[in-house]
Amino acid sequence: MPFDSVQIAHLGGAWGAMGSLAGSDGSANHPYLRRLIDDIEPQRDLCDAVHYICLLHGRHPGVIDHALEHARMPIESGWIEAAAEAFAGERAYLVRLVAAAGPLPSTPGHAESEAVTAAQSHALDMLAQSDRSGCATGAAVALAIDWTTIRQVLDTAAHRFGITPFPTTLPLAEETVSVVDALARECAIERAMLFGAQQVYAQHRGLWDLLEARAGARNRG
Template sequence: MMESIAKAADRYGEDYLDNILRCGSTELVAPLMAFLSKSETSDSLRHVVKISRPALKADIAHYLNVNFGRHPGLVDYAAAKIIDPAAQKWLTQAVEGFASERDFLNRLTVAAGPIYRQVGQERVNAMAENQMRSLELLANSEREGCPAGAVIAFVVDWQSTRPLVNHIALELSLEIPQCLLPARADTIALIKHLSAKPPVQRAMAFGSDQALAQQRGLWQLISARHQALLAAG
């Protein structure tokens, strides 16, 4: 039994990260990627598609930028809260890496152009703003482990959805910068280190779960706007 407990502890970092990937935004992003890829062909360019393709690209760029294009943001707030010396290298790389991502988002938003206004636009804007505020609250939490869980979940989820952002950038003829966020192995090592104490482990799990809920909420908002525009056509 002790051997099985030891093995479970040894794999905790990998399991934690894999759970983020399972519970994150990937399944919501996949249909959007499929739509953009499939509708690139000329025989798919019906009137509704001619409207919805650029509208979807603009929505993704705009709402990602609204939530994550500001400075300071979630990564910066979490880095200021987490004082564990062993986490500083990872946090520094995350802060510097996301500064590059922020610049990428800004350029993408300009290239994608304005969003397509739909019924209930102000309500949608308020929802996106609330999601951003909720993420920042998690990153600024005084509960030890919560900011770490939130920022780790955000970084891992962002990396998993970056291919869609890259695809849009290619369509808009933008140069795609290398993603400089921490590598999987470094994130796993950080998770293992920070989660050594059970109360911190629980707080990390809470921070991750809540951050992923906000991430999924953002992609659900984008997907709902996309489906509404297709239905209207």
């Protein structure tokens, strides 16, 4: 299975720094995201979330695809190749959900939201195409870890839309830990991986903040 909070807390070795970062900065800690997962927000908010998640991660090539082009070690490229293949299915799922969600809900300040999302997309692309050894892989690893939480939002939306979710095929937690552990033996690569991961988590937190602000603007309207 992909990562969950218990696995992040208990897997050891060099995973420690990456696991700690996932636990402190990952999307699971965002209160608005938790409300979406718990299905207590209006359907229009779930529709909004699906659209904006697709804007960030429904594109091809995406973070993991770009990272594959910058992998230098066999263990690194093998994991990213498997993750990229699995994420193709996640993109197809996203596209299906966007179609079921219908048009974006009318929201004040939409042009500003689009500008913010464009900047986030650009930042993610830059991270995933970094020539700094380990940075792109760290970004890909962070996306794979955080996707476990993001997927819960998508599955909640799917149930609302009458769509049956399917299991994700992203690499197993143990496989990801093995890759991180092997690469982290070189301090420079570990620092670069942590930087890439930290920045992905920051962009995701920015996304949840944006979606929460958009929901508030709709409620005030």
